Amino acid sequence: MPKITYIEHNGAPHKIEVSNGLTVMEGAVQNNIPGIDADCGGSCACATCHVYVDKKWFKKLKKKESAEEDMLDMAYEPNKFSRLSCQITVAGELDGLVVKMPSKQG
Numbered sequence: 001m002p003k004i005t006y007i008e009h010n011g012a013p014h015k016i017e018v019s020n021g022l023t024v025m026e027g028a029v030q031n032n033i034p035g036i037d038a039d040c041g042g043s044c045a046c047a048t049c050h051v052y053v054d055k056k057w058f059k060k061l062k063k064k065e066s067a068e069e070d071m072l073d074m075a076y077e078p079n080k081f082s083r084l085s086c087q088i089t090v091a092g093e094l095d096g097l098v099v100k101m102p103s104k105q106g
């Protein structure tokens with residue numbers, strides 16, 4: 001199973017295995033990782049699953065849909081490495097992915 005590292009805004013890392021086919025958000029929620037609330041359950045409507053993707057990984061992800069772009073515009077302090085973790089599906093090529101949560105999601 002791909003290993004994903006979630007880093008809390010305070011720097012605390014959580015490295016966990018997430019099954020292929022789950023989203024990065026679902027991996028966090030199922031493992032009680034703090035900082036990803038996912039209030040809308042993954043329907044791209046809340047931005048409480050906002051993460052900053054490590055820059056070496058960012059370009060390996062599939063492109064954002066326009067709904068994700070729109071929601072990220074409303075997220076807290078988005079930057080060019082921002083993604084909604086509910087829109088990233090885990091697959092073998094994402095083994096080693098690193099994401100960091102924004103300071104507001106503590």
Ligand code: FES
Nearest residue numbers: 042045046047086
């Ligand atoms: S869980 Fe709501 S936008 Fe991702």
